[in-house]
Amino acid sequence: MAAVLPIHYPRSLLRAFNVLPIEVWGPPQIDAGLGAAHLQAYVCSIVRNALAFLLSGGLEVTDLIVVPHACDSLQGLGSILIDFIQPRQDVLPLYLPRGNGERHIGYLIDELRAMYERLSKTTQRAPGDDELMASIQREETADEFLAELHQQRGKLTTYDFYRLIRAREYLPAEGFIELAQDILKQQGASRTAGIPIVFSGIVPEPMSLLQSITEAGGEVVADDLACCGRRLYPPGTSKDPFRRMAERLLGVPPDPTLGSPISARLEHLLGMVKKGEAKGVVFYSVKFCEPELFDLPMLRDGLQEAGVPSLTIEVDLSDPLSHQARTRIEAFLEMIA
Ligand code: SF4
Numbered sequence: 001m002a003a004v005l006p007i008h009y010p011r012s013l014l015r016a017f018n019v020l021p022i023e024v025w026g027p028p029q030i031d032a033g034l035g036a037a038h039l040q041a042y043v044c045s046i047v048r049n050a051l052a053f054l055l056s057g058g059l060e061v062t063d064l065i066v067v068p069h070a071c072d073s074l075q076g077l078g079s080i081l082i083d084f085i086q087p088r089q090d091v092l093p094l095y096l097p098r099g100n101g102e103r104h105i106g107y108l109i110d111e112l113r114a115m116y117e118r119l120s121k122t123t124q125r126a127p128g129d130d131e132l133m134a135s136i137q138r139e140e141t142a143d144e145f146l147a148e149l150h151q152q153r154g155k156l157t158t159y160d161f162y163r164l165i166r167a168r169e170y171l172p173a174e175g176f177i178e179l180a181q182d183i184l185k186q187q188g189a190s191r192t193a194g195i196p197i198v199f200s201g202i203v204p205e206p207m208s209l210l211q212s213i214t215e216a217g218g219e220v221v222a223d224d225l226a227c228c229g230r231r232l233y234p235p236g237t238s239k240d241p242f243r244r245m246a247e248r249l250l251g252v253p254p255d256p257t258l259g260s261p262i263s264a265r266l267e268h269l270l271g272m273v274k275k276g277e278a279k280g281v282v283f284y285s286v287k288f289c290e291p292e293l294f295d296l297p298m299l300r301d302g303l304q305e306a307g308v309p310s311l312t313i314e315v316d317l318s319d320p321l322s323h324q325a326r327t328r329i330e331a332f333l334e335m336i337a
Contacts, residue, residue, distance in 0.1 A: 006074070030053060030056075143235070157214055209329075283310060283312045
């Protein structure tokens with residue numbers, strides 16, 4: 001089993017080595033003191049809590065730790081783990097390119113091959129191209145179901161919907177496919193009960209936030225969350241497993257941690273607003289998240305110019321949902337209703 005830090009990583013490569021990835025988005029609401037002792041005060045709570053969780057033994061069941069370099073904070077965490085803390089588990093960094101051209105794909109292919117070698121050394125296995133392709137196809141099927149769930153949110157409440165799709169963070173692809181099939185069979189007409197909003201940010205934690213949105217009369221009709229909508233990996237086309245994995249990883253919707261231009265992000269958000277007939281956008285950011293904070297002013301200006309109201313809320317994953325955040329969401333929904 002591998003503990004995997006956010007955001008993008010090759011699930012199919014890990015599974016080809018019989019390694020089950022379990023994602024670590026924080027976790028929220030833990031005592032972060034152990035992590036804080038090793039990090040600057042301005043490092044985000046995703047990284048700080050993950051380090052605290054590791055140091056308190058929370059990742060003892062895992063055999064590997066994968067640290068994709070999504071941002072400076074995660075890159076720093078990778079270095080701290082490798083050079084100073086040196087946990088029992090092997091630490092595998094993954095350097096992701098910032099862009100989606102041919103040279104970025106070539107670079108990522110080399111990174112994935114290097115990861116293959118590391119995994120091979122750790123697990124004493126060497127899956128061939130056929131095994132890699134079978135693993136890729138299984139993940140592609142799971143991602144097709146994930147995309148379908150995003151399209152047909154059906155009868156589920158916002159909270160239940162995000163609990164369901166976030167199962168992709170820990171269930172093996174085959175388990176997720178079964179779950180998605182069951183839910184899709186039961187799905188009826190879409191809910192149109194609440195005030196439709198688009199949700200952007202990193203991770204919807206604490207999840208009670210989503211219940212608060214419903215209680216306040218809102219409904220998330222589409223998202224641009226790093227843990228959800230920004231990871232709708234398209235099916236691949238290449239017959240080469242490494243190229244196919246790289247193309248899929250870089251074929252996602254615009255993401256600041258992959259170097260997407262702000263204009264592409266704005267266009268994507270406006271597209272979601274239009275399609276979901278949303279009345280506003282909520283940016284739900286983790287405090288000190290630089291990739292999000294850099295884009296935010298221009299995204300909000302662009303939305304305003306297009307007549308789309310937006311709200312920004314910042315959270316620390318160790319804190320419970322504050323009354324202030326709830327009140328601001330309620331006031332925003334009242335304003336756009
Ligand atoms: S919340 Fe932002 S700064 Fe923190 S790990 Fe995620 S992308 Fe990096």
